[in-house]
Each structure stands twice: as C-alpha cells, then as structure tokens.
Amino acid sequence: MSEWIEACGADDVDEEDVIRFDHAGHTFAIYRSPDDEYFATDGLCTHEQVHLSGGLVIDDIIECPKHNGRFNYKTGEAKGAPVCVNLKTYPVKVEGGKVLIQVG
C-alpha cells in the first residue's frame, strides 16, 4: 500500500534548502535542489537520529547538523564518516504548487 501525501507548499522550501515534515509518527526531510527539483528522505540522520532539517544543503548533499555526516539527498547514499548507513528516499511530485511524497 502506498499513498501520495501532501508534504508542504512548493514555496515553503527555499532553493538549496530543506524543511522537516512529520506524518503519522514518522519524520521526513523535504529538499529543494539548486536546480529547483524536489526530493524527500527520512528525516533523521542514520548516525544518531538527529533531524536533518537543521542541516546545510549544498548542491546534492545534505550535511547533518550534529556531526557533519553527509548524504546525497537525491539517492540517499551515505557519503562517508561518520555516517555509513544510507538514508531512505521517497518519490516526490509537485502538483498545483504543492509538494507530494509517496509513502508506505
């Protein structure tokens, strides 16, 4: 079972930035890339469960605010110490100015 849920307005995220979105007890991170595409991953770092939304987005990378672990937010890939477990990613679409993510 998978469903599309509305995460935020397209304008709620700045370019090259990230925001937090909570849904049904789960936390997600919603990204807007420098080339104006949207992406979604699990919201917590795989190192110590810290909210990635406090981190810095540079190009394709989200840096965890706690210990600077890095992930490619487009693929979820962990990019080196101290993170070694990849982030789960979710499909995203933008419709009518809203960002939707597919969960479940």
Next chain:
Amino acid sequence: MNGGMVIIGAGECGGRAALALRDLGYAGPVTLIGDEPHLPYERPPLSKDAMVADAPAVKAIAGEADLADKAITHLRPVTVASVDRAAKLVKLADGSELAYEKLLFATGSTPRKLPMPGLGRRCVYLRTFDDALAIRRHLRPQSRIAVVGGGFIGLELAASARRLGADVAVIEAQPRILMRGVPAEIAAVVHAAHEAHGAKILCGAGIAAIDDDGQKVQLTLADGRVIDADLAVIGIGAEPNTRLAEAAGLRIENGIAVDAMLHTADPAIFAAGDCCSFPLAVYGGRRVRLEAWRNAQEQGALAARNMLGHEEPVSAVPWFWSDQYELTMQIAGLSDEANSSIRRDIGENAFILFHLAGDGRLVAASGIGPDTAVARDIRLAEMLIAKGARLAPAALASPEVKLKRLLAG
C-alpha cells in the same frame, strides 16, 4: 612477516585510517593494533548518551564483519612496546614482531593526572569505554559525584550525572569554567544551565587536599570548604601519547611533530589525530595539536591517502562540539587568533560569536543553543574562515543577512 600498512592505536583516527586505506583501493596487508579489548569505537558518547544509557554499549566505528570484509587485521588487546625504525619493525608487548612498509601513529591522548597525593580507587579518569562503565556504576539518585576540572569532559559527565539524579559538584581552579578555547559569554550560558539543573559549580576553587579511603573521597578546598563524594572524576585535560614515538627517536613538540602532510621526519612514518602536532595552514602554518573527534577522523583519512603517496596537506578548519543537557555548543576555528567578537542572535535562545582578527578576517565562530540551532551557521562560518573572508561587522551581526549569501558573495 606481514609488512604493508601498520597502524598503532585503534581509536577514531586509526580505525578511520584503516577503513580509508581499503576505500582507496590499497590491496596489501593492513594491520590495526590497539591496546583496548574493543572494536574501534567512538569516544564522544562516553560522557553523553552512553553514560546515561541503561546498558551502555560501545558505538563501533567498524564492526567485526566490516573488518573481516575489508581484510583489516585488528590485533586487540595488544600493546606496541617499541618501534625499530632501522629494521622497519614494530615490537609487540608479547615479544612478537611485525614488519611495516608504512607506519601510522594514531596513539591518541591520555587524561592528565592530578599531581597530588591522596588519590585512590574513588578518584578516576574518563577516556575509555571501560572507564565509562566504572563511572556509570556510581551514578544514581543521591550518589555524590565530585568533578575536578570544568572542561568539556568534566562538564558533560556532570550533566549526565545530574540526568541520572546524582548530586554533582564541579570544582574548577580557574575563575570560570571552559577557560581554554571557549569565550566567556558562552561559558556563562553553560554555567547557568548547570546551575538550573542543580549541579554546583565552584570556580576559583583550588584543591588543597584529597583523602580517598577507597569507599569515599574527601576533597578539601584551598578556602577550607570540604566536599564529600562517593566518586571524584578528574578531567583536567589530556596529554598526547608520545612515549613510543619519542623512544623511536621521533621529534616531539607538544605531540608527535609532523608536517602538513602528516609525515614525521622518517619518510615511512606518519602520525595523526590527538597524538600529533601539525602546522595549520589557515592560521599561517601555526603549529597546533587538536583533541577533537572530527579532526581525528579527517586526519585518519588523510594519513591513509598520504601513506599511499597522495601528498595532500591538512586544510581543514578545526571544529568541535559539546553537548550538555539540551544545549549544544559548536566551535569552528581557533578563537585565540581574534581580538574582537560580534554577536548574532539566532532566535531567542541561541547565538553565535564571530571572532575577528585585527585585519578583519573571520578566524573563528562559537555558538551555543538548544539542539542543533547553531549548526548551520557554524558550518557556514567554517567555510568563510577557510576562505579567509573579511566581512562587514554589521552583516555578521544581523540575523537577516544569510551567511550562505555572504559565502557566495
């Protein structure tokens, strides 16, 4: 026998170096030698989450399977007794020998001992997982914990002890806590947080005498006050583990002296992490030694590259964090390079001090706030420091001016 890459010390730095050698495609033997019985593990949780956990566990940098997968031989607990540079051999405590092609000292540091008589079983230090377990046993409601030294490790331990309900007194000889490397304005926030959480902080308090009978400790302060404790945890700084390198004839200068490529004077030998001092390019090549986790991690990876002939210099800006209660402090750069500071408030409870050198260059930034409130801006400040940026004080002070824009500009 053996040969290949040998790493002495299986901590953050040694562990990362071993993994990096494989990530870089090195196919020869990699031997990681550590005198602790555990897998390479992260030390920062020892005073924080691991200290308050019901069942503290080692947070391993690499699991048994990872090491096997990558064909990294991890000898433990094994102490390296000496290094024979002429024969390119390390000698282990059990008398056996191991040949090396390239050798990395990642021996870390050891808590500075309190040079006083009267210390016994109830006066302890915190560096290893085993130290942490031994301390953890004494942290419970109403147990009395004295922390000697208001530095990072002592204060983090104090916060963890309070979380577990212990009575805590921190005894600091200096006029304030965190004298080294932390601006007074930030230390004051930390001090207030400890008091709000019920820890006593005694500054300007010299210790005149310690009496440890093996069941409890009595600390007599210079002004006559007496503190009774079930356990005294001493956190008065750390010293680099240089004895082995010194005995091998390598130069020691507040740590094993290496160049910007982490080479010692012996072309086959490198040193990295807490145990070494190195020239820091961002501050005109000033020689420093850092006791910081990210530095150990990055230098481990860099040492691996340079052991394989890459010849890349250390270019990072020092970065450090500490967690106490709900507060996180992060510091980028070395604030002692500065002669003025500018404050930027981030919301209501968080702020950053930007530290400027006489010529207006941003040389450091120190921030404090709940959770990760200051993290993004400290990270951006770190990049601005690396660029040697000179920024208008008014722009730094104003929360409306985004640092990311200053970085692009």
